[in-house]
Amino acid sequence: xxxxxxxxxxxxxxxxxxxxxxxxxxxxxxxxxxxxxxxxxxxxxxxxxxxxxxxxxxxxxxxxxxxxxxxxxxxxxxxxxxxxxxxxxxxxxxxxxxxxxxxxxxxxxxxxxxxxxxxxxxxxxxxxxxxxxxxxxxxxxxxxxxxxxxxxxxxxxxxxxxxxxxxxxxxxxxxxxxxxxxxxxxxxxxxxxxxxxxxxxxxxxxxxxxxxxxxxxx
Numbered sequence: 001x002x003x004x005x006x007x008x009x010x011x012x013x014x015x016x017x018x019x020x021x022x023x024x025x026x027x028x029x030x031x032x033x034x035x036x037x038x039x040x041x042x043x044x045x046x047x048x049x050x051x052x053x054x055x056x057x058x059x060x061x062x063x064x065x066x067x068x069x070x071x072x073x074x075x076x077x078x079x080x081x082x083x084x085x086x087x088x089x090x091x092x093x094x095x096x097x098x099x100x101x102x103x104x105x106x107x108x109x110x111x112x113x114x115x116x117x118x119x120x121x122x123x124x125x126x127x128x129x130x131x132x133x134x135x136x137x138x139x140x141x142x143x144x145x146x147x148x149x150x151x152x153x154x155x156x157x158x159x160x161x162x163x164x165x166x167x168x169x170x171x172x173x174x175x176x177x178x179x180x181x182x183x184x185x186x187x188x189x190x191x192x193x194x195x196x197x198x199x200x201x202x203x204x205x206x207x208x209x210x211x212x213x214x215x216x217x218x
């Protein structure tokens with residue numbers, strides 16, 4: 001399992017789907033927003049939570065098509081399917097590798113990017129908590145879309161169409177948690193909902209992803 005995780009981390013970085021691409025896209029989104037809505041600090045502070053979460057979501061979406069594509073092309077996925085390791089465990093390792101190379105850097109860089117959007121000071125802690133709780137769900141859900149489209153040529157657009165609706169609940173409660181934290185409101189409900197979504201996703205989605213891979217490899 002450790003060898004598989006180490007291999008996936010190296011492949012993710014070498015194939016151009018590592019943390020640099022996601023961070024660059026995240027920075028571009030955050031930088032361009034003031035040009036579109038104006039430089040007024042009050043306006044930016046009001047929409048900062050939504051923009052930061054949307055940028056993180058889209059940054060995670062960029063490298064989803066590479067989760068299984070490289071293994072499918074070189075035949076490694078067939079070997080993994082016949083290995084003694086359960087396919088559900090393989091999917092979980094793939095999701096963990098994606099989160100480490102994409103989601104975790106976004107979590108660490110988000111406070112720096114939030115300065116550009118004038119995010120209120122009380123919201124910084126909640127921004128970190130929301131991304132730390134929510135981005136694993138994005139990676140795990142991404143493996144499901146990647147499993148459904150593995151082997152398809154130019155399946156990136158189809159992957160986006162399949163995954164984006166599944167991302168909406170995480171986006172809603174993640175942004176709401178940051179907004180409530182910024183305004184000093186109660187955060188228990190969005191926090192519990194976000195944690196529940198992530199827990200349910202991590203517990204259930206790998207089985208669906210593994211089943212989709214088995215179907216595509218037949």
